[in-house]
Amino acid sequence: MTLTDLRYLVALARERHFGHAAERCNVSQPTLSVAIKKLEDELAVTLFERSAADVKITDIGARIVAQAEKVLLEAGQIKELATAGRDPLSGPLKLGVIYTIGPYLLPHLIPRVHAAAPSMPLLIQENYTARLAESLKRGDLDVIVVALPFEEPGIVTQAVYDEPFRVLMPAGHAWEKDEAISAKRLAEAPLLLLGAGNCFRDQVLEVCPLCRSGEGLQRTLEGSSLETIRHMVATGAGITVLPSSAADPLPDGNPLLTVRPFEAPEPFRRIALAWRVTYPRSGAIDVIRSAILGSPLPGVRPVTR
Amino acid sequence: MTLTDLRYLVALARERHFGHAAERCNVSQPTLSVAIKKLEDELAVTLFERSAADVKITDIGARIVAQAEKVLLEAGQIKELATAGRDPLSGPLKLGVIYTIGPYLLPHLIPRVHAAAPSMPLLIQENYTARLAESLKRGDLDVIVVALPFEEPGIVTQAVYDEPFRVLMPAGHAWEKDEAISAKRLAEAPLLLLGAGNCFRDQVLEVCPLCRSGEGLQRTLEGSSLETIRHMVATGAGITVLPSSAADPLPDGNPLLTVRPFEAPEPFRRIALAWRVTYPRSGAIDVIRSAILGSPLPGVRPVTR
DNA sequence: AGGAACGATAGTGATTAACTATACAACGCG
DNA sequence: CGCGTTGTATAGTTAATCACTATCGTTCCT
Known part of the structure; x- marks a missing residue:
């Protein structure tokens, strides 16, 4: 589980579309696809229900995405701290x-x-x-x-x-x-x-x-x-x-x-x-x-x- | 900046010794050393003062370590959520x-x-x-x-x-x-x-x-x-x-x-x-x-x- | 049935992260 | 004053990972 993975995760949760989410992350669709699958394997939970029609987030997926957003927010704070402390x-x-x-x-x-x-x-x-x-x-x-x-x-x-x-x-x-x-x-x-x-x-x-x-x-x-x-x-x-x-x-x-x-x-x-x-x-x-x-x-x- | 890097960071902050911190993270000393340096470059701040006697954390470093601990804590919550949601x-x-x-x-x-x-x-x-x-x-x-x-x-x-x-x-x-x-x-x-x-x-x-x-x-x-x-x-x-x-x-x-x-x-x-x-x-x-x-x-x- | 949309998979190349070995710096001791 | 010790940084190598392109397989709609 990396911060990049989490970024992919929240992007997909927002877009509900692998292609669009990948684009927003500036990566290819397979990259995002594989990353999400890897995350799901690692956590041993299904985060999204994929179908041709659309991508649905599961209950547990939604909870994990919310947590991932928190992690990313806190991680962003690190960069802010660094910027502030650079002087x-x-x-x-x-x-x-x-x-x-x-x-x-x-x-x-x-x-x-x-x-x-x-x-x-x-x-x-x-x-x-x-x-x-x-x-x-x-x-x-x-x-x-x-x-x-x-x-x-x-x-x-x-x-x-x-x-x-x-x-x-x-x-x-x-x-x-x-x-x-x-x-x-x-x-x-x-x-x-x-x-x-x-x-x-x-x-x-x-x-x-x-x-x-x-x-x-x-x-x-x-x-x-x-x-x-x-x-x-x-x-x-x-x-x-x-x-x-x-x-x-x-x-x-x-x-x-x-x-x-x-x-x-x-x-x-x-x-x-x-x-x-x-x-x-x-x-x-x-x-x-x-x-x-x-x-x-x-x-x-x-x-x- | 990866979660692994942050783990190295807090380990070093705790141990104040590259070798010991590396051991605690189950990696070699150069690995941890390089990772910290990479982090410092990326954030463009000095996180630690290294000297032969000991490793001192800088002011800004201490703040960033505290934030890194928060990030890791929140990231850990993801695994817990997954475990709970696996059933x-x-x-x-x-x-x-x-x-x-x-x-x-x-x-x-x-x-x-x-x-x-x-x-x-x-x-x-x-x-x-x-x-x-x-x-x-x-x-x-x-x-x-x-x-x-x-x-x-x-x-x-x-x-x-x-x-x-x-x-x-x-x-x-x-x-x-x-x-x-x-x-x-x-x-x-x-x-x-x-x-x-x-x-x-x-x-x-x-x-x-x-x-x-x-x-x-x-x-x-x-x-x-x-x-x-x-x-x-x-x-x-x-x-x-x-x-x-x-x-x-x-x-x-x-x-x-x-x-x-x-x-x-x-x-x-x-x-x-x-x-x-x-x-x-x-x-x-x-x-x-x-x-x-x-x-x-x-x-x-x-x-x- | 044919085609369009979409996610999954395969295969490849580049980046990165890890290791071992070793260099380098600072200090303490005889 | 040099030598050994301690501790971190660097070099070089290998393995793992990541991201890409190309393509496949499904599903659904016309």
Whole structure:
């Protein structure tokens, strides 16, 4: 029993004439004739009474035809689903973002994605890189925004932008007089750091070897966020390092804080998109990338690769 | 897209492993692999993300699988319908009976059929032979009970029983003294006849050539029934001819009426079943025939052909 | 009886679906 | 870093199926 057979069946039920039904199906009369006979043999029931005068459908035949119509209808729905789902910009996209990007990127990203792909709602999760990677591999997420380096089997990445680091200090801090800060001086001040698991914490420690070896005055704030740390800096609890997208927007707005760049070579992080190699909706990823690059993230330099 | 393809599809969705899914479908892994690929090409969507680690279904794939399950479910219903409809003794049987048989046969027939085929309800219509024949050919009836001769293209008949005619007269009638009545004497008395269209009327006239040529005293009672005529005979309005099944049951019960057989050669009618040559439920017809022969119709002789 | 209409059957060719064998890719382990 | 393992894709072959043309057999009507 094939779907074609069922199509022949309902055509014959409608036309009540093998020749006409065959024509309507664009096949020859013997083809339809044989198919119906095959169906009858397979089901072991007589579906039609054939006579020279006309073709009559049996009771059981009528019931089976009605069911066949239902099957064909449902089968047609499959094609419709496929057509509807063919657009990579249709259907929800599960996006993951690390904590140190989300609050600064998402407010810009979301309206841009919505404008570019109105029928692609975003399901967003913020988390640590490791958690995002896990979800991505499991299929709970489709695309994630993370900082490089990021290497996972089965996952491809595409760098999107570089983002320089800034030093954030309380207004009136001794370093305020300097135009740029040297990285090694970070060990000289009480440096406030995110908790373990935040990749940004490691990247900051990378910048300052003395800090990494634990020789500085740094303090780790577990369960904290960049925003919390900023507030703490404002109260004079210490200094910190922020990515430019988090640091640059506010000096105008907050008189309690001062932002300074690093001396060259300016430390930075490289932000990338990552997805499963097998993920088929590359169009959706392009939209995300464009929306990120279209977002006004201060200090950020697009990576054109 | 075939039903087989859909079966492969849902198997793969369940197993998330080409090899296992193939095994479950009793095909080789390449077979299933190719089939899925073909489906994806045809629908122009990616249904699964394949990777070494595991097989993930896409969003659109999951929706299509759900729909495919629906299709397969409905398709399975076809087989169930066929199985249920395979028994010729299941499902209603549309039975037609001529007016001059129905009242005498049906009370016996119905319980017998119900006993022999409990799941075959009878949809019964009484009518003239011509109307029954028309309905039978149209398919509005499946089997009819008529008197022979009955010849129609596409219709086969099977004689069931012969039924002798009787003369019915009021008690105290002059012929009451005779053991048997000669056919030609029917022209001598006021013979009450059914209206045109009743085959029995013609058969009675056939018995008595003088009556047929209109030389007797017969009166036609349009729109009447044998029962009505019998009441009229009881009032002395005339005599009539009845088939034995209508005449014989009652002499004991009705002191106003006398029944006499004809002299040899006894006139009779032959009752037959008729159905379309193409009608597939021959088992149902057998049941009807047996039920008729099992009915206590007085004077009736089975036709064993 | 002859012919027209119609479905069934026979025979053939092309497509498709299945198999086995093998290639290829990704990952994990020593 | 290479090698084995696991898992899917591809190649090539064979068998089954499908659809065609041609023709037959019935039935019914004139």
